[in-house]
Amino acid sequence: MARISKERLARAAILDKLPPDAVRVLVVDNMGAKKYRDFASLADDDVIQLKKDGDPIVMRAKPGRQTPVGVGPANKTVKEVLKRKKKAMDKDPVYRTITSSPDSPNVLHEVIKGLGEETASLKFEREEAARLGQGTANFSTKRVAALKATADIWLKRMDQIGGKAIDLDSPVYLALFSHTLSTLKASMEAARLRPEEVEVVFTRFATMVSEDEWKEEALLLMKKAIGG
Numbered sequence: 001m002a003r004i005s006k007e008r009l010a011r012a013a014i015l016d017k018l019p020p021d022a023v024r025v026l027v028v029d030n031m032g033a034k035k036y037r038d039f040a041s042l043a044d045d046d047v048i049q050l051k052k053d054g055d056p057i058v059m060r061a062k063p064g065r066q067t068p069v070g071v072g073p074a075n076k077t078v079k080e081v082l083k084r085k086k087k088a089m090d091k092d093p094v095y096r097t098i099t100s101s102p103d104s105p106n107v108l109h110e111v112i113k114g115l116g117e118e119t120a121s122l123k124f125e126r127e128e129a130a131r132l133g134q135g136t137a138n139f140s141t142k143r144v145a146a147l148k149a150t151a152d153i154w155l156k157r158m159d160q161i162g163g164k165a166i167d168l169d170s171p172v173y174l175a176l177f178s179h180t181l182s183t184l185k186a187s188m189e190a191a192r193l194r195p196e197e198v199e200v201v202f203t204r205f206a207t208m209v210s211e212d213e214w215k216e217e218a219l220l221l222m223k224k225a226i227g228g
Contacts, residue, residue: 014048014056015039022058025049032078108157115150119143168215181205 018025024036027046036059037046049057089095094110101107126139181202188198208214 011048014050017055018058019060021060022056024059026057026059032075105157108153112150112153112157115146115153119146119150122146168218 015025018039024038025042026034026049027037027042028034028049029043030045034049037043042048051057094107094114097104097106097110122139122143126136126143129136129139185198185202188201193201
């Protein structure tokens with residue numbers, strides 16, 4: 001008990017050295033992380049960080065007004081954990097896809113896979129809890145939420161896949177189609193086909209692409225190309 005009293009006295013002596021305009025003090029928490037705390041939020045196991053002269057390291061302006069002070073890992077153990085965390089993040093397919101191609105459709109694909117993995121893990125934990133005679137309601141609630149999130153993402157993915165098909169009646173497609181026909185006509189003229197031959201080809205071509213069967217076949221080919 002005397003040791004605790006000495007620690008409290010030492011902390012009180014440190015806090016007495018705080019300058020009047022100090023609003024936060026730098027500490028190392030029980031997880032080894034350095035952070036600035038306001039005095040009302042100081043925990044009993046927070047270790048106040050001191051300068052070489054023994055005075056506490058403080059923040060003199062209101063939070064957010066000053067450029068944050070960069071601090072490294074509190075110790076070698078924390079540094080090693082941070083390295084392992086960074087490696088795990090770099091290997092994570094969801095994180096890797098989002099950081100490399102945030103606009104890619106593959107983001108939703110990887111999210112669905114990640115949700116599926118978490119859902120399966122929750123099922124295992126629920127079954128283990130039931131086997132040990134422990135409560136399972138918490139695991140069930142989390143799994144239902146994960147399943148719902150998976151379903152929502154899956155529906156978005158299906159919309160995304162469906163959106164890949166080209167609208168054959170859209171102004172954008174019609175403009176591209178017109179440009180393609182102009183290029184084809186110019187190529188035929190460059191090949192010295194007679195005007196009447198060019199006319200026959202284009203008349204026949206226009207008849208074929210205006211038929212419903214041609215559009216249906218085109219849409220079917222696009223659907224197959226995107227894996228539908």
